[in-house]
Amino acid sequence: DGGITQSPKYLFRKEGQNVTLSCEQNLNHDAMYWYRQDPGQGLRLIYYSQIVNDFQKGDIAEGYSVSREKKESFPLTVTSAQKNPTAFYLCASSRTGDGYNEQFFGPGTRLTVL
């Protein structure tokens, strides 16, 4: 089945540690996105990539880093510089082009920093 996978579903880390969240898609989509969601809030864009080896900062990129070495993969690293990393992280992918931006979302990773 085609889709987006995120792992792990729950992640616990100590304060000051970097942590990398995985996102893989087999939908052959060019674009991939990372969002953060805090309790009771909408999603906020962290980073997005429209093509391999290229990515752009979203609205809240500080303290995060990404890479896009393969079309299928878009890992997100939460660094120790992120002041409040505990949140629900969602990865999405889509085709690109005019008039079409149905984004497919993964199941999410809930990160808790202790």
Next chain:
Amino acid sequence: DAKTTQPPSMDCAEGRAANLPCNHSTISGNEYVYWYRQIHSQGPQYIIHGLKNNETNEMASLIITEDRKSSTLILPHATLRDTAVYYCIVWYYNQGGKLIFGQGTELSVKP
């Protein structure tokens, strides 16, 4: 900032139509209206989108006013599984694929 305004919560009786309004008074001519929903602790799910004309698919109908300043998502026969937060989003491809999620409407379908 989100370019849409939605009521924070709504209730609907099971089996009845759920009509979710959205105001997007500053929408420009080439921006689409998208609807997503998010069931608790899951990733959002695409529902439907439209530009000018009303749209219908297997999940819902989207009614856009003639001036495009508002729209309504209609779930024709709501079930308990439709309980979720519904997001109305305006989007154009030159935004680089960015979807700006507001607070959405929390729909509670009650038996």
